[in-house]
Amino acid sequence: MSDDHVYMTLAEGHEDDSRWAFGTGFEDPLHGVDTAVPEGVDAAALAADCVALADDALVLAQRLAEWITRAPELEEEVALANIGLDLLGQARLLYSRAGQTDGTGRDEDAYAYFRDPADFRNVRLAELPREDFAFAVTRLLVLSAWRLEHFRRLTAHPDPVLAAVAAKGVKELTYHRQYAAEWVVRLGDGTPESHRRTRTALDRVAPYLGELFTACDVREEVVAVLRQVTEAAGLPMPAYRPLPGSGRDGEHTEHLAPLLAELQSVARAHPEATW
Amino acid sequence: MTAEEHGWPLYEVFVRGKRGLNHVHVGSLHAADDTMALTHARDLYTRRNEGVSIWVVRSEYIAASTRDEKDPFFAPSADKVYRHPTFYDIPGDVPHI
Numbered sequence: 395m396s397d398d399h400v401y402m403t404l405a406e407g408h409e410d411d412s413r414w415a416f417g418t419g420f421e422d423p424l425h426g427v428d429t430a431v432p433e434g435v436d437a438a439a440l441a442a443d444c445v446a447l448a449d450d451a452l453v454l455a456q457r458l459a460e461w462i463t464r465a466p467e468l469e470e471e472v473a474l475a476n477i478g479l480d481l482l483g484q485a486r487l488l489y490s491r492a493g494q495t496d497g498t499g500r501d502e503d504a505y506a507y508f509r510d511p512a513d514f515r516n517v518r519l520a521e522l523p524r525e526d527f528a529f530a531v532t533r534l535l536v537l538s539a540w541r542l543e544h545f546r547r548l549t550a551h552p553d554p555v556l557a558a559v560a561a562k563g564v565k566e567l568t569y570h571r572q573y574a575a576e577w578v579v580r581l582g583d584g585t586p587e588s589h590r591r592t593r594t595a596l597d598r599v600a601p602y603l604g605e606l607f608t609a610c611d612v613r614e615e616v617v618a619v620l621r622q623v624t625e626a627a628g629l630p631m632p633a634y635r636p637l638p639g640s641g642r643d644g645e646h647t648e649h650l651a652p653l654l655a656e657l658q659s660v661a662r663a664h665p666e667a668t669w
Numbered sequence: 670m671t672a673e674e675h676g677w678p679l680y681e682v683f684v685r686g687k688r689g690l691n692h693v694h695v696g697s698l699h700a701a702d703d704t705m706a707l708t709h710a711r712d713l714y715t716r717r718n719e720g721v722s723i724w725v726v727r728s729e730y731i732a733a734s735t736r737d738e739k740d741p742f743f744a745p746s747a748d749k750v751y752r753h754p755t756f757y758d759i760p761g762d763v764p765h766i
Contacts, residue, residue, distance in 0.1 A: 469700065469709040472713055
């Protein structure tokens with residue numbers, strides 16, 4: 395064992411060593427899963443659900459990626475980027491499933507890069523601007539807590555593909571929620587400045603909670619998580635003032651279009667390009 | 670602002686791989702406390718699916734030998750071949766030797 399390659403020894407054996415850095419020993423979450431739509435499942439509704447959940451993940455992943463080079467610490471930059479990549483992975487599987495079931499046969503890129511803002515069905519909380527780190531972790535706490543409970547229910551979905559994607563996502567989202575909760579407690583229970591910023595972030599997030607619970611009613615579980623975290627952080631539970639409208643109906647804030655313009659610019663400038 | 674300026678201490682990270690028998694030193698990182706160090710280690714050193722177990726320890730808690738001590742520490746072991754268990758036949762079913 396060479397000292398230069400001590401880290402390599404952790405990796406499992408590879409057939410193609412030139413690509414070891416891409417990862418090691420991963421399992422395909424859809425391995426052995428039947429991709430036929432089961433009888434009794436409305437394929438169009440299934441595709442719509444997949445697109446909405448994928449849009450949530452793609453848009454939040456983009457907001458998290460904006461922290462690259464901007465995070466307060468190198469370690470946090472990697473953490474936020476990792477979480478974004480987990481979500482991007484969920485989006486890819488869900489878009490692919492949508493393409494299989496909505497009759498269009500589109501691939502994942504067609505959904506991500508070649509739809510306009512009005513076609514996106516993500517919840518609006520995901521598209522709000524980046525703001526400060528307190529807002530980043532507060533939004534992540536709310537969205538990961540909600541998505542985790544949502545995915546837990548989806549593990550029992552009659553579509554085996556969506557159920558398998560959800561089962562994989564549950565493990566990722568559990569970590570995202572833990573990461574965000576640790577930071578919200580740290581900041582809320584930190585300096586007067588960090589406390590003030592986190593409190594502001596909670597107030598900013600609160601109006602969008604109602605939209606989440608309309609999309610999937612896991613209010614009881616999510617509120618319990620928020621109560622536990624805010625108590626530990628010495629923060630008040632945010633006042634609940636739901637905003638009308640929903641991203642699930644294609645109603646978005648003015649912040650989505652610029653986000654998508656940046657996200658889609660390369661793919662649209664060079665359609666069908668491969669690398 | 671760097672980590673040193675606001676005082677996040679340095680941690681050393683040890684990861685045990687799926688096929689590894691012991692934890693291997695993989696690098697170091699800054700964190701405010703032990704919990705954050707584990708979280709950071711998970712993100713920095715196991716994101717390509719390498720690890721099944723992580724140890725972190727504050728770097729200042731590691732006592733290390735120095736270069737000056739190299740000869741007194743290590744040279745005397747070089748000529749004592751009888752300390753190596755090479756004069757025994759190891760049965761085939763004894764693992765990890």
